[in-house]
Amino acid sequence: MRKSLLYFLLLILLSPITPAQDNFEAGGYAKYLFSTSEYPQLNERLYDHIIHSRLNTKYFFDDSFSLTAEFRFRSFFGSSIKKIPNFSELIKTNQPLLDMDWLVWQSQNTVGYAEIDRLYFDYNANDVQVTVGRQRIAWGTSWVWNPTDLFNPLSILDFDYEELPGNDALRVQYYTGAVSKIEFALAPNRKKNKPTSAALISYNAFDYDFNFIAGIKNNRWITGFSWVGDILGAGFRGEVTLQEKPERLSEYELLYSQFELQPISYSNNNIFSFVLSGDYTFPNSFYIHTEILFNNIGVKKFSGIFIKEASETGMLSPARLSVFQEFSYNISPLVRASIFGIFNPNDKSKVIVPSISYSIITNLDLYLIALIFKGDQFTQFGDYGTSVFARIKYSF
Template sequence: MVRRFRHILGLLAALSASGVQADFSHSGSLKNQTVGSRSLVDGDPYLSNLTRLRLEPRYRQGNWTLEAAYDLELLTGSFLDSPEFAMLKTAPDPRYWTLQDELHDSGDLVARHQLYRGTVQWRSPIGDFRLGRQQVNWSTALIWNPMDILNPVSPLQLEPDERIGVDALLWDRSWGATGRISAVHAPQDSSENASTAARAKRFFAGVDAGVMVGEFAEVTKAGFSGSGSVAGTGWRSELVWSEPDAGDSYWQGVADLNWAFRNGLNLAVEYFYNGKPVSPGTTGLANLVSARPLYAGRHYAGLLVLQDINPFWQYRVVAIRNADDASWVLYPRSTWILPLSQEIYFAAGAQWFGGDQDSEYGRLEPLG
């Protein structure tokens, strides 16, 4: 374990040693998350408790910036005995560098740590270069994200702000006053899963438009995104064409209308087209270990409601309907921030599913 983590420890030591410099900063957080549900395999109830300590040092000198986010996690509960956890333990990790490992594993406790983010950035005359574990998100939509190729996330993810990092080299530079050009290479765990892509984005004629093309894990992709506003109504769209090395080509697309009201209420409706549906019986368990979200239907409708009630209370509701089999999801989540000098917040949420037993969402068990 020491050999595998020597580069992590060296990076953290270098950042810590730089604390004498005026441009060193750090932050941290402690999070506890408890989830209860039933196994989709044997039907037994389970409880999962996750405690995560995150340390985030940052060092800047001249044109160089080093940033890291180190996680130490403790996982307890009957979820450790579930078939779902056994699948997660044996699932391959596609990331290129081994920057994660288990410290302890027993029937009652799993302790693990990882470098959630870790990058070195150089601001050069020809653009910004960033190397390391990072998030590269080229999507603009709110519920479904076909353009988010390297850090895809499911709309049902329990931690919406947490995205698995990709080990990559990213180049990015401005294009005029309102545009940017980016290129990325992510080697992943094997040459077959490597990704190389480029994107250009620019604002003109009232539209924030972008185009993307690249090779993503043996799939050639090309996509377009756009967003703007007309008469107080915002809109977003994404359209991505994919051609696997083995298999037929397909399309995925999103169309979105959104509104922001003076009372802090934000409302969005989205339509998602999925040109590569899978069997409804495979999505529940397969999404646990898949590198990207899987969908059983072709046509989906979504509703997102988000509001800051006051500076200390926010709620978020996501509702999804599979128009092909009429199954649905309701995912409310509320966050409260205590009015203290140290930021402390509580969040509570649940996921309810409905539909026939053989439908995509009707076969899933509630989460809370």
């Protein structure tokens, strides 16, 4: 299956499209990322390099039918490959249904990893749009945490993957108006009882966009709603979800007992999460963005130990409460500086992320960013150390 998918993609990309070259679009980028990191578990600084290339293609069979295929390749060099156990597994993108990734090579010092992260047919007929294949289905309205995004929740700390992962899914959208629609999506999964299926109703009222969702994820029902609008020129967004409580995951109880901790308490409560988000841009380009996330069953201490179970149960964070704050400013038309942080008020851990971007020339950009994690051991952010990155990117 994996080889046939690769041959299929190569056939599309390499075959001459002589009948109508205008029907074919191609673009992408190449970038180099350097990083230096310190982790509490290691007594030495790590230096790493990533060469990352991406090719985006789209072929229009006619005005209503198209095929999108997008491919990326990353080659890793540096000390993390030797020092971090199972490094090649950690860099892989989750493949919920079809394996469309390849470990091209692996040695003591380098790893090559390729994947197809978009491969889908898209059909438009009047008010109906049908999309089949690996695609991104983004239902959330907030910019940091998206509990209503049942298919592709984002991670703001994954700064080097702008496109974000996709999902193998069937998506049907029926547009009932210029800014309203009814949507259904189904994402099968090779794991038993893991498919996700949900419906969304979107409409506009009072100059706000409202979305209502209901569906099944992880074999449990989930429902919720979201909105996006503004108050006196400031963006105002939010998301609320309620989902059926999961069964207790007994495989983690031995781990918790070593720290004399109680498992996440599901008791008789369903899982309730909400996000509130607001942002504002001043006339001088100064930008401020605040966002909070609340989980009713989130833990208040040693939240770093609960990260994996929280992820499996559909929580975006193991913490009861999380706070995000961002400030940014255009120093010049070509230079933008930004700093944001995520803070856990209960265990006092945090991550601070300063960055600066510079447009060197057209299509060539320089980006400097640091991830500074602070906190005690076993807190949400206390075990990740500090990493500094420098990236140069050429787009075509």
